[in-house]
Amino acid sequence: MTFIPFFILLFCAVPIALVLALTSLWYIWTSGNAVLFDSYPQQLFSAIDSYGLMAIPLFMLAGELMNEGGLTSRLINMSRILVGGFRGGLAYINLVANMMMAAIMGSAASQIAIMSRAMVPAMEKEGYDSAYAAAITAAGGLLSPIIPPSMLFxxxxxLAQVPIAEMFIAGILPGIIMSFLFFLVIAVIGLVQQYPKGEWPSRKQSVEFFLMGLPAGLIPVVIIGGILTGLATPTESAALASLGALLIGKYVYKDLELNHLPEILKRTALNSGMVVMLISAAGVFGWVVVYEQLPQAAAGWIAQQTSDPFTFLLMVIGVLILIGMVLDGIAALILVVPILLPIAQQQFGISPYQFGVVVCLTLVMGLLTPPVGAGLFIGSSMTGVPPMKIFRSLMPFLFATLVTLVLLAAIPELVTALI
Structure with missing residues (x-):
């Protein structure tokens, strides 16, 4: 009975945070156990009573400051040194720049919005199909959940009570694998479509791009280096990245105006506030799910279907692709982890790191798949290309992502080797 009001509210387009909070209240009311009302505020607060969650608004702030301060454009120019001369050079530049931004922002939606503004017009000027340009930019957003840092991680x-720093490390190899597959997709499409050969920057330009991009390139080094060496927690690294982006944008590139800070902070507060509200409401919903013993019931059903960890993960991938098509990735993550993680660990002996990487990457695919596909609509609004045209051009990249997921499900060491 609990899920009847859940689906009614969901299909009435009620914000997902309210759907979760109201459904939980409905469960308490219909259970007849009024004592649970006393626990409701406590569960709302305990869901967000975590130091690690402070990293989310700080990474959002770092991304906003980088875009306003001109760091993004310098990173794009820096990537020209590495891949600018290949056939379809701007496509490679787009992907490399997205990899750099993924190591800073951690938010797929923000990354797609920023990189669409930065890259798609430039690709269109050089004769690239606008849908293809938008698709590469959207595909770059798929790197954000696994290249550290990652808000989903x-x-x-x-949620899983595992060290966030170790989750970041677990995403390094999968991020490299998926980036390599994306490069192959771009190479094949470039040959088939005969996109123009890029031009390598001259030696003078290369030196200029490198020196100008070096300060911006220090941001991902600070974030990842601090985490890997243990000198800083993910939250502290996010704070250092925000401070670094502010100082570099203001005093090195001199593109950041201090009078823009109130608007930047306002956008960051609104965006992170929505995420925190969602986490709080979903914490209560997760409490209801556990109280109703849904994980145990799901475990019993799955155990009847298979006893093989690889098959179980393939089932999870299939289910989460469907869930991701209709639910936001953060909301879906909060819903499925309390149910599926105990099954993965206790029934199948799957590492929480392997499970986390597979789940986070699968759910972000939903950002780029109809009918909801928020990433498609963000890319469309930024470029003017219809969402379904972007989706059709995006399909080779989604297939490469599926190949990555199958590899990660079959070979746990691809996730756990560096931990």
Whole structure:
């Protein structure tokens, strides 16, 4: 009975945070156990009572400051040194720049919005199909949940009670694998479509791009280096990245105006506030799910279907692709982890790191798949290309992502080797 009001509210387009909070209240009311009302505020607060969650608004702030301060454009120019001369050079530049931004922002939606503004017009000027340009930019957003830092990894670490720093490390090899597959896709499409050969920057330009991009390139070094060496927690690294982006944008590149800070902070507060509200409401919903013993019931059903960890993960991938098509990735993560993680660990002996990487990457695919596909609509609004045209051009990249997921499900060491 609990899920009847859940689906009614969901399909009435009620914000997902309210759907979760109201459904939980409905369960308490219909259970007849009025004592649970006393626990409701406590569960709302305890869901967000985590130091690790402070990393989310700080990474959002770092991304906003980088975009306003001109760091993004310098990173794009820096990537020209590495891949600018290949056939379809701007496509490679787009992907490399997205990899750099993924190591800073951690938010797929923000990354797609920023990189669409930065890259798609430039690709269109050089004769690239606008849908293809938008698709590469959207595909770059798929790198954000696994190349550290990642907001989904932060949230998963809190939900699964595993060290966030180790979750970040677990995403390094999968991020490299998926980037390599994306490069192959771009190479094949470039040959088939005969996109123009890029031009390598001259030696003078290369030196200029490198020196100008070096300060911006220090941001991901600070974030990842601090975490890997243990000198800083993910939250502290996010704070250092925000401070670094502010100082570099203001005093090195001199593109950041201090009078823009109130608007930047306002956008960051609104965006992170929505995420925190969602986490709080979902914490109560997760409490209801556990109280109704849904994980145990799901475990019993799955145990009847298979006893093989690889098959179980393939089932999870299939289910989460469907869930991701209709629910936001953060909301879906909060819903499925309390149900599926205990089954993965206790029934199948799957590492929480392997499970987390597979789940987070699968759910972000939903950002780029109809009918909801928020990433498609963000890319469309930024470029003017219809969402379904972007989706059709995006399909080779989604297939490469599926190949990555199958590899990660079959070979746990691809996730756990560096931990």
């Amino acid at each position: 932060v949230l998963y670490g809190v």
